[in-house]
Amino acid sequence: MLDKLKVGEKKSVTMTVTENDTALAMKSGNLKVLATPRLVGLIEEAASTLVENFLSADYTSVGTNLNVNHVAPTPIGSTVRADVELVKIDGRKLIFKISAVDDAKEIFNGRHERFIVNREKFLSKVYP
Numbered sequence: 001m002l003d004k005l006k007v008g009e010k011k012s013v014t015m016t017v018t019e020n021d022t023a024l025a026m027k028s029g030n031l032k033v034l035a036t037p038r039l040v041g042l043i044e045e046a047a048s049t050l051v052e053n054f055l056s057a058d059y060t061s062v063g064t065n066l067n068v069n070h071v072a073p074t075p076i077g078s079t080v081r082a083d084v085e086l087v088k089i090d091g092r093k094l095i096f097k098i099s100a101v102d103d104a105k106e107i108f109n110g111r112h113e114r115f116i117v118n119r120e121k122f123l124s125k126v127y128p
Contacts, residue, residue: 005051005054005086005094006086006089007086007089008085008086009050009085009086010050010084010085011046011047011049011050011083011084012081012082012083012084013042013045013046013049013081014079014080014081015042015079015080015082016077016078016079016080017034017074017076017077017078017079017080017102018076019032019076021034021035021038021076022034022035022076023035023036026038031073032075032076033073033075033076034073034074034075034078034080034102034107036068039068039070039082039100039107039108040066040068042080042082042100043066043082043084043098043100043108043112044063045082046083046084046098047061047063047084047094047096047098047112047114048060048061048063048114050084050086051094051114051116055116058118058119058120059118059119060116060117060119060122061114061115061116061117062114062115062117062122063112063113064093064113064114064115065111065112066110066111066112066113067110067111067112068098068108068109068110068111069109069110070107071106071107071108072102072105072106072107073107074102074107078102078103079103080100080101080107081100082098082100082108083098083099083100083101084096084097084098084112085098092115092116092117093113093114094113094114094115094116095111095113096111096112096114098110098111098112
Protein backbone atom coordinates (compact mmCIF):
# COMPACT_ATOMS: atom_id res chain seq x y z
CA MET A 1 0.00 0.00 0.00
CA LEU A 2 2.73 2.49 0.97
CA ASP A 3 5.84 0.74 -0.29
CA LYS A 4 6.86 3.66 -2.54
CA LEU A 5 6.19 6.46 -0.02
CA LYS A 6 9.43 7.42 1.72
CA VAL A 7 10.50 9.71 4.54
CA GLY A 8 11.69 12.98 3.04
CA GLU A 9 8.87 13.34 0.51
CA LYS A 10 7.80 17.00 0.24
CA LYS A 11 4.86 18.94 -1.14
CA SER A 12 4.06 22.65 -1.34
CA VAL A 13 0.83 24.43 -2.21
CA THR A 14 0.21 28.15 -2.61
CA MET A 15 -2.68 30.55 -2.30
CA THR A 16 -3.37 34.26 -2.44
CA VAL A 17 -5.14 35.60 0.65
CA THR A 18 -8.63 37.00 -0.07
CA GLU A 19 -11.34 38.52 2.11
CA ASN A 20 -12.87 35.01 2.41
CA ASP A 21 -9.66 33.67 4.01
CA THR A 22 -9.61 36.13 6.92
CA ALA A 23 -10.26 35.51 10.58
CA LEU A 24 -13.21 37.89 10.31
CA ALA A 25 -14.81 35.94 7.44
CA MET A 26 -14.15 32.54 9.06
CA LYS A 27 -15.37 33.76 12.46
CA SER A 28 -12.16 32.69 14.16
CA GLY A 29 -11.43 36.28 15.15
CA ASN A 30 -12.39 39.80 14.16
CA LEU A 31 -9.42 40.96 12.09
CA LYS A 32 -8.91 41.04 8.33
CA VAL A 33 -5.77 38.86 8.39
CA LEU A 34 -5.25 35.28 7.25
CA ALA A 35 -7.17 32.94 9.55
CA THR A 36 -5.49 30.05 11.33
CA PRO A 37 -8.22 27.61 10.15
CA ARG A 38 -7.46 28.57 6.55
CA LEU A 39 -3.77 27.81 7.08
CA VAL A 40 -4.70 24.47 8.63
CA GLY A 41 -6.76 23.69 5.51
CA LEU A 42 -3.84 24.60 3.26
CA ILE A 43 -1.50 22.32 5.23
CA GLU A 44 -4.01 19.45 5.05
CA GLU A 45 -4.35 20.02 1.29
CA ALA A 46 -0.58 19.71 0.84
CA ALA A 47 -0.26 16.61 3.02
CA SER A 48 -3.28 14.79 1.63
CA THR A 49 -2.27 15.55 -1.96
CA LEU A 50 1.22 14.24 -1.33
CA VAL A 51 -0.09 10.97 0.15
CA GLU A 52 -2.84 10.39 -2.44
CA ASN A 53 -0.18 10.06 -5.15
CA PHE A 54 1.09 6.90 -3.41
CA LEU A 55 -2.22 5.17 -2.56
CA SER A 56 -4.48 2.87 -4.53
CA ALA A 57 -8.04 4.04 -5.13
CA ASP A 58 -9.29 1.93 -2.17
CA TYR A 59 -7.33 4.00 0.34
CA THR A 60 -7.08 7.59 1.47
CA SER A 61 -5.57 9.50 4.38
CA VAL A 62 -7.32 11.41 7.13
CA GLY A 63 -5.89 14.09 9.38
CA THR A 64 -5.70 12.93 13.00
CA ASN A 65 -3.52 15.47 14.79
CA LEU A 66 -2.23 19.01 14.35
CA ASN A 67 0.16 20.88 16.58
CA VAL A 68 0.59 24.35 15.11
CA ASN A 69 2.11 27.72 15.87
CA HIS A 70 0.65 30.67 13.97
CA VAL A 71 3.55 33.06 14.52
CA ALA A 72 2.83 36.11 12.34
CA PRO A 73 -0.13 37.85 10.67
CA THR A 74 -0.61 37.92 6.91
CA PRO A 75 -2.59 40.65 5.10
CA ILE A 76 -5.10 40.25 2.28
CA GLY A 77 -3.37 40.08 -1.11
CA SER A 78 -0.31 38.19 0.14
CA THR A 79 0.88 34.96 -1.43
CA VAL A 80 1.22 32.09 1.03
CA ARG A 81 3.13 28.86 0.48
CA ALA A 82 2.46 25.87 2.74
CA ASP A 83 5.13 23.18 2.91
CA VAL A 84 4.91 19.65 4.29
CA GLU A 85 7.70 17.12 4.68
CA LEU A 86 7.11 13.52 5.65
CA VAL A 87 9.43 12.86 8.61
CA LYS A 88 8.16 9.51 9.92
CA ILE A 89 6.15 6.49 8.77
CA ASP A 90 4.80 4.35 11.60
CA GLY A 91 2.65 1.66 10.00
CA ARG A 92 -0.34 3.55 8.66
CA LYS A 93 0.46 6.70 10.66
CA LEU A 94 2.32 9.45 8.79
CA ILE A 95 4.01 12.36 10.56
CA PHE A 96 4.79 15.62 8.76
CA LYS A 97 6.86 18.67 9.60
CA ILE A 98 4.80 21.65 8.45
CA SER A 99 5.46 25.31 7.76
CA ALA A 100 4.09 28.24 5.82
CA VAL A 101 5.56 31.51 4.61
CA ASP A 102 4.04 34.64 3.13
CA ASP A 103 5.72 37.20 0.89
CA ALA A 104 8.02 38.33 3.69
CA LYS A 105 8.32 35.82 6.53
CA GLU A 106 7.54 32.51 8.18
CA ILE A 107 3.96 32.61 9.49
CA PHE A 108 3.19 29.06 10.60
CA ASN A 109 4.99 25.91 11.75
CA GLY A 110 4.37 22.67 13.56
CA ARG A 111 3.57 19.02 13.08
CA HIS A 112 0.74 17.15 11.38
CA GLU A 113 -0.29 13.49 11.57
CA ARG A 114 -2.36 11.57 9.05
CA PHE A 115 -3.60 8.01 9.10
CA ILE A 116 -4.09 5.74 6.07
CA VAL A 117 -7.60 4.24 5.95
CA ASN A 118 -9.58 2.00 3.66
CA ARG A 119 -12.26 4.30 2.20
CA GLU A 120 -15.10 1.77 2.34
CA LYS A 121 -14.36 0.60 5.90
CA PHE A 122 -13.99 4.16 7.15
CA LEU A 123 -17.24 5.35 5.59
CA SER A 124 -19.13 2.27 6.80
CA LYS A 125 -18.44 3.45 10.37
CA VAL A 126 -19.74 6.92 9.58
CA TYR A 127 -22.77 5.84 7.53
CA PRO A 128 -23.74 2.34 8.77
